[in-house]
Amino acid sequence: MEARDSLSSINGDFGFAGATDRRFAFSRQSSFQQPHTPIDIPAHGHHHHLYWSALDDKPSALRRTSSLSSFGFSVFRNVRSGHRYMKRLFLMISLNVAYSTAELLIGLFTGRVGLVSDAVHLTFGCGLLTFSLFVMAASRKKADREYTYGYKRLEVLSAFTNALFLLFMSFSLAVEALHAFIQDESEHKHYLIVSAVTNLFVNLIGVWFFRNYARINLAYRNAEDMNHHSVFLHVLADSIRSAGLILASWLLSIGVQNAEVLCLGLVSVAVFMLVLPLFRASGGILLQMAPPSIPTTAFNKCLRQISALEDVVEVSQARFWELVPGHVVGSLTLQVKKGTNDRPILEFVHGLYHDLGVQDLTVQTDEA
Amino acid sequence: MEAQSSQHSQVIEISGDSPDGGRKICGEAPCGFADAGSISKDSEERSTSMRKLLMAVILCVIFMTVEVVGGIKANSLAILTDAAHLLSDVAAFAISLFSLWAAGWEATPRQSYGFFRIEILGALVSIQLIWLLAGILVYEAIDRIIAGPKNVDGFLMFLVSAFGLAVNIIMALLLGHDHGHGHGHGHDSHGHGHGHGHGHSHDSHGHSHGISVSTHHDAKHTKDEHHHTHDDHEHHHDEKHEHTHDDQEHHHAHKEVTEPLLGESKDGTKKRKQWNINVQGAYLHVLGDSIQSVGVMIGGAVIWYEPRWQIVDLICTLIFSVIVLVTTINMLRNILEVLMESTPREIDATKLERGLLDMEDVVAVHELHIWAITVGKVLLACHVKIRREADADMVLDKVIDYIKRVYNISHVTIQIER
Numbered sequence: 001m002e003a004r005d006s007l008s009s010i011n012g013d014f015g016f017a018g019a020t021d022r023r024f025a026f027s028r029q030s031s032f033q034q035p036h037t038p039i040d041i042p043a044h045g046h047h048h049h050l051y052w053s054a055l056d057d058k059p060s061a062l063r064r065t066s067s068l069s070s071f072g073f074s075v076f077r078n079v080r081s082g083h084r085y086m087k088r089l090f091l092m093i094s095l096n097v098a099y100s101t102a103e104l105l106i107g108l109f110t111g112r113v114g115l116v117s118d119a120v121h122l123t124f125g126c127g128l129l130t131f132s133l134f135v136m137a138a139s140r141k142k143a144d145r146e147y148t149y150g151y152k153r154l155e156v157l158s159a160f161t162n163a164l165f166l167l168f169m170s171f172s173l174a175v176e177a178l179h180a181f182i183q184d185e186s187e188h189k190h191y192l193i194v195s196a197v198t199n200l201f202v203n204l205i206g207v208w209f210f211r212n213y214a215r216i217n218l219a220y221r222n223a224e225d226m227n228h229h230s231v232f233l234h235v236l237a238d239s240i241r242s243a244g245l246i247l248a249s250w251l252l253s254i255g256v257q258n259a260e261v262l263c264l265g266l267v268s269v270a271v272f273m274l275v276l277p278l279f280r281a282s283g284g285i286l287l288q289m290a291p292p293s294i295p296t297t298a299f300n301k302c303l304r305q306i307s308a309l310e311d312v313v314e315v316s317q318a319r320f321w322e323l324v325p326g327h328v329v330g331s332l333t334l335q336v337k338k339g340t341n342d343r344p345i346l347e348f349v350h351g352l353y354h355d356l357g358v359q360d361l362t363v364q365t366d367e368a
Numbered sequence: 369m370e371a372q373s374s375q376h377s378q379v380i381e382i383s384g385d386s387p388d389g390g391r392k393i394c395g396e397a398p399c400g401f402a403d404a405g406s407i408s409k410d411s412e413e414r415s416t417s418m419r420k421l422l423m424a425v426i427l428c429v430i431f432m433t434v435e436v437v438g439g440i441k442a443n444s445l446a447i448l449t450d451a452a453h454l455l456s457d458v459a460a461f462a463i464s465l466f467s468l469w470a471a472g473w474e475a476t477p478r479q480s481y482g483f484f485r486i487e488i489l490g491a492l493v494s495i496q497l498i499w500l501l502a503g504i505l506v507y508e509a510i511d512r513i514i515a516g517p518k519n520v521d522g523f524l525m526f527l528v529s530a531f532g533l534a535v536n537i538i539m540a541l542l543l544g545h546d547h548g549h550g551h552g553h554g555h556d557s558h559g560h561g562h563g564h565g566h567g568h569s570h571d572s573h574g575h576s577h578g579i580s581v582s583t584h585h586d587a588k589h590t591k592d593e594h595h596h597t598h599d600d601h602e603h604h605h606d607e608k609h610e611h612t613h614d615d616q617e618h619h620h621a622h623k624e625v626t627e628p629l630l631g632e633s634k635d636g637t638k639k640r641k642q643w644n645i646n647v648q649g650a651y652l653h654v655l656g657d658s659i660q661s662v663g664v665m666i667g668g669a670v671i672w673y674e675p676r677w678q679i680v681d682l683i684c685t686l687i688f689s690v691i692v693l694v695t696t697i698n699m700l701r702n703i704l705e706v707l708m709e710s711t712p713r714e715i716d717a718t719k720l721e722r723g724l725l726d727m728e729d730v731v732a733v734h735e736l737h738i739w740a741i742t743v744g745k746v747l748l749a750c751h752v753k754i755r756r757e758a759d760a761d762m763v764l765d766k767v768i769d770y771i772k773r774v775y776n777i778s779h780v781t782i783q784i785e786r
Contacts, residue, residue, distance in 0.1 A: 113514050120507045145717055147710045148737045157707055164496055286707055287485045288741065290478045299477075317781075319480035323709065329737075331749050331781040342760065343786070360735070362749040362781045367761040 085228055088209040089133050092235070095202050096126045103195055114192050122199070125238060128165050132158045132231050139223065152324045155223035156285050162230035163279035166237050170271040173241065177264035193249050200242035206235030217277050219293075220325035226282055233278060237271045281325075288321040291328045294356055302352050309348070311340040313368045320358060329360040338367050411472065417644045418468050424539050424650065425461045428454055431535045446521070449508075450528045453501070453657070454535070460497055460653040463490050464646035471742070484742040487645055488706050494649040495696050495703070498656050502689040505660055509667070509685035522672030526665055533661035536654050543651045645702070645743050652699060656692040663688030702743060709739040712746055715775055723774065724750075727766060729758035738777070747779040753786070760784045 100122040107115030135158040143150035207214075210232035213225070220226050244267035251259030284292065290299070299318065307315050313335040320330040330353060336342060342365045353361050432454040439447030467490025475482040667681030711717045717738055724733050736750040748771060754763050764784055771780050 108514070111514060113511060116510060116514060117507065120503075120510070124503060145711070147708055148717075149709045149739070151708070153708045157704070160492075161496070164493060168496070168500060283489065286489060287479065287483070288481045290480060296477055321481070333781065342784070346783070346785070362735070362751065362783045364764070364781045364783060365760070366764065 083136070085210070085224070085231075086133065086136050088206075089129065089136065089231060092202075092206045092209060093126060093129050093133060095205065096122060096129070099198060099202055100126065115195055118192065118195050118199070124165075125234065128162055129231065129234065132162065132227055135227060136224070149323050149329075152223040152327070155227040156282050156324055159226035159230035159278060160282040160286060162234050163275050163282060166233060166271055166275040167279060169237065169241075170268045170275070173264050173268035173271065177261050177268060180260045180264060181258070193246065196242045196245045196249075200239050200246065203235045203239035203242065207232065207239060210235065216274060220281065222326045223324035226278070226325060230278055230282075233275055237274060240270055240274075241267050243267075285322050285325065290320050291322045291357075293325075294320070294328070294358075298356055302356060305352060306334070306349055309345065311336050311345060313337060326357075327360075328356075328358040330358045331362045331364075333364045333366065335366050335368050340367075413644060414468055414472055417647045418465060420543055420647060421461050421465045421468065421650060424542055424654075425458060425465065427539060427542070428458045428461065428535075432458065435531075446524050446528050450532050453532065456497065456501055457539075457653065457657060460494050461650050463494050463497070464650045466490065467646045468644070481741050484745060487742050488703055491645045491649040491699065492703050492707070494646075494653060495700055498653055498696055499693065502656070502660070502692050505664075506685055506689050509682045513679065513682055522668045522670070522675065525668030526672055527668075529661045529664040529668060533658055533665065536658040536661060540651060540654045540658060543647060543654060645699070648699060652696055655695060659692050659695075660685075660688050706740050706743060709737075711738045712740045715746065715777070720771070720775060723770060724752065724767060727763070727770070729754045729763050730767075731755055745779075746775075746777045747781075748777045749781045749783075751783045751785055754784055756786050758786075760786075 100119045103115050103122070104119040107113070107119060135154045139151045139154045141147075141151045210228060213229045213232040215229075218225065218229050220229070244263045248260045248263035251263070256262075281292070290296070299320070303315055303318060306312055315332065315334055317331070317333045319332075320328055322328050332349065332353075334345070334349070336345065345365065346363055349363050350361055432451050435447055435451040435454060439451055467487045470486040470490075471482075471484050473483040663684045667684045670677050670680045670684075705713070715738055717736065720738070721733050721736055724730055730752055732753040734751050734753070736748075738746060738748045740746045752763070752767060754760065764782055767782055768780050771777050
């Protein structure tokens, strides 16, 4: 542990070059089921984004205002400059909008309620995807006076909102299945086949775009992962729903009883199981839970090591939370004997937790 | 000192008898987040809110059963739809109740700050529900237009929504009863005044090392000391206990509570402005429902009067849905700010930093982070660089005292560097 390194680490300014490769290819990585101890520790406040948006130099006088026009501009700029996932998301949203407008108009003109309801449902989903797109742009803003930790949390929020929406969808599908079971009517499904097929096609494009995130249990390395994963799950759930509707129609046409109930029930359960891990992970971060990637035993070991120092009387109030996946913040209180030089102790503590992956640590030393 | 992290204990704490740790380090069990003094205040507020919500839920369920029975008897889809709407109300209240209850859970090693954030997440889910319902209502209005004028009975629509409006108004009154009283000085002043006093006696008991806040409670203190040690988690139990005191003591306590209240007046006024976010969410839900009921009533009346003016119904529903969404924006903003770990609005970070820099011995302040775990509970962490020859412990004391006194932030972690 060099002195210079620890000096800068005390000031919270880790001099890492941030040499993480932005282009994850999850399919090339090994299994994700194991608890993930972070190897790369991105520097505090360091952006590994190659493309900056104009939002970064917004004057701080614009307190807490987010203008839609600047969002629109930044989206276009980013889309043109080529942030991969933003481009793809933008394309998907445009496709969805085009498709649902067409469906709405056709439904209104021909008077088919099913098409209109499908278009409305699609618009909900579109709105959510637009929110995800907005978050992708907005989360690049640098930290300022009011948001001292920056805007990265927005990605986690967007992931949580997506997950919540998918849970609602699963619940409403279950209600629909129940409704079909009670009422036993199935006439309005057959003319929705065309719309379901188109829907499936559009969503499968989305699944292909985000295929790098094609896992249910993902180890999230940074904030964008959660957001992208939530978008993937969204389109996947939509395609499963469309596939379910198509299957139900076909089964009905060949005379299977209660096909609708079965298919809708299956889809509902499938979507629920799909989305639960993301919901729990993003919910955990929002709840200020201790980072799941660092086991409690590691924390305990650190505490033991610190209290084993001869000058340390007591360690208390060790709290850790994750700002976004990969960025752990913590605080600690030490009681030391009177007259000890706290500098080496501070360096030691900071180094200890830095190895664990805690980037921001505040250590309060009280004299006994 | 051995490190013991018991599974039930809150924070990963190394136990030890710190003779003078009272102010800076909470060694006590309930200090999962706040200091012990506010725990009782919390539980007071929480149990009142829970009672209100419980009453609202029960009322809602009663009305819903009435509507379901009536709808089945009259074979009307409209009434059943409104019953489903009431079901969504029950769901929203259930979410708020759950959040309120869960927020009182003790902290665990994985959840070192306790479960206060559940309040915020529950409120977020509530608001999403409101938005979802507004969307569904708009969809239904569109549905009505497409279905054609013959199928819609304007009179029935009007009646059902009027009934829904009445129910919602009753619940709004129920929930919003304390609006502006924060911790209920108006209506259950006894319970709260008492609870407040008890909060303080608890405080002095919990931090038995040297802080005696309530000198006037000594007589009662010895008597109920025993009860309060293990009544920590049983909020209701606490309340019941208070109410069994005889009248004499009531007056006694009532007179004396003015003292701590004066000392805490700053905190008191703050509390009055922020009522529990979950109750606020439930209130907003009910308010939104009333607004929409008004909209549907107008639509129903219009259709009843002139079945060809269907478009008015849609316009009305759209307008009122937008109004409902606008009412949720304020609360949504609060929720978002907390979830984004931003500096709470009531604290001016620049002034705080300048105040710290104004102190002698302080050279620089960096990495200042002020954030809230839930509305009203604020934490602060920063690194303070001091002059080489300064006494670190004294500066630490001064800084912590300044922050606690002026900004009322009790959970502070300061790293002193030279």
